[in-house]
Amino acid sequence: MATLLRKIGLIRLHNRDTEDPKHHHNHRGGGGGQQSASLRGKGGAKSGGHKPQQQHPAGGAGDTSPGPGKGKGKRAAELAQRDKPPQPAAGAASGGGPRERAAGARAGPGPAAAAAAAAGGSLVPAARQQHCTQVRSRRLMKELQDIARLSDRFISVELVDESLFDWNVKLHQVDKDSVLWQDMKETNTEFILLNLTFPDNFPFSPPFMRVLSPRLENGYVLDGGAICMELLTPRGWSSAYTVEAVMRQFAASLVKGQGRICRKAGKSKKSFSRKEAEATFKSLVKTHEKYGWVTPPVSDG
Numbered sequence: 066m067a068t069l070l071r072k073i074g075l076i077r078l079h080n081r082d083t084e085d086p087k088h089h090h091n092h093r094g095g096g097g098g099q100q101s102a103s104l105r106g107k108g109g110a111k112s113g114g115h116k117p118q119q120q121h122p123a124g125g126a127g128d129t130s131p132g133p134g135k136g137k138g139k140r141a142a143e144l145a146q147r148d149k150p151p152q153p154a155a156g157a158a159s160g161g162g163p164r165e166r167a168a169g170a171r172a173g174p175g176p177a178a179a180a181a182a183a184a185g186g187s188l189v190p191a192a193r194q195q196h197c198t199q200v201r202s203r204r205l206m207k208e209l210q211d212i213a214r215l216s217d218r219f220i221s222v223e224l225v226d227e228s229l230f231d232w233n234v235k236l237h238q239v240d241k242d243s244v245l246w247q248d249m250k251e252t253n254t255e256f257i258l259l260n261l262t263f264p265d266n267f268p269f270s271p272p273f274m275r276v277l278s279p280r281l282e283n284g285y286v287l288d289g290g291a292i293c294m295e296l297l298t299p300r301g302w303s304s305a306y307t308v309e310a311v312m313r314q315f316a317a318s319l320v321k322g323q324g325r326i327c328r329k330a331g332k333s334k335k336s337f338s339r340k341e342a343e344a345t346f347k348s349l350v351k352t353h354e355k356y357g358w359v360t361p362p363v364s365d366g
Contacts, residue, residue, distance in 0.1 A: 194265065201267045205229050208308050220312050225260070232261045233277070236312060240320045245284065248326040254279055259315075260339075261308065271302035274311070275342040280335060284324020287349065289341030294318060295358045298350050 206229070212222055219238055225231035235256040239246050248254070258277040264270045274297055276290035285293040295301035296314055 197265050201263060201265065202229060204268050205263065211307070212309060215309070220309065221256075222308075230263045230267075232263075232308075234259045234261055234308070234312060236316060239316050243320040245319055245324050245326070248328075252279070252326055252328075254326060257281070257319075259312075268304040268306075270299060271297050271306075272308075272311075273297075273343070273346070274315070275339065275346075276337060278336065280327040280337065281319070282325050282327045284319040284322040286319070286322075286324060287342075288345045289339070289343070290337030291342040291345040291349065292318075293349050295353070297346075298353070300354070301358070 209222060212220060217238070219236075221235045221237065223233045223235075225233055235258055237256045239249070239257075249257075257279070259274055260277050261272045261274045263272045274292055276286050276292065281290075287293055292315065294315065296306065296311065
């Protein structure tokens, strides 16, 4: 009988401890339920037990995991990552350490940097070309003024198609004791007409000069009207040379080389060709660069 009573007592105690906490709350009040729950939590912590956690899919829209703010924090992090603006390439000038800059250099510039570089590369030659054009124009304008002031009317200039960089120059005088001067008088030739075209980098490069009329023989005038003078080559040219000085040197070389006006039937009427003159001049420059230019004796002037 005593054993039966002990069993009944144990059953009642067990039912009381396993009843719903809400039942105890209704009967004992809110404070008692919270206190009981905190006591049970402390007891569980002391005994080393742990509360099992509920498993939920990662990143789900309806995350209801028991941790305070856990699901909301995870979702906010995902949204922030999605809306985050693209980061600049590694090694950009705005930041990054040495390793990142090195990696960026190996990867090469991005499209924006390439476009900027291309724009800058096109601006530099344009500015340089504009500067060269200004230098050439100022120099040629001064040359025209100096020639117009010549008192002996040694040469005169006409612009071809009003271009400052393309001149027709009339050589009115040569040595009056030369056979060439006699030829000019006998053929009523008032001048020897030449054409000068000035390159973009004039006066640092020589003009291309050729004879237009009349058709000359010897006097260092070659096929097409090309002129064999070292002064007209890049090797012999100096930016200090003026057009007047070049024309005086040419007049001297005509006389020195026994230049004559061609009077042969049929050949004298054939005009010089620019294309032929350019080909002849290029060939003679190569020849003289290989074998050198012959320097005349001092006695020859």
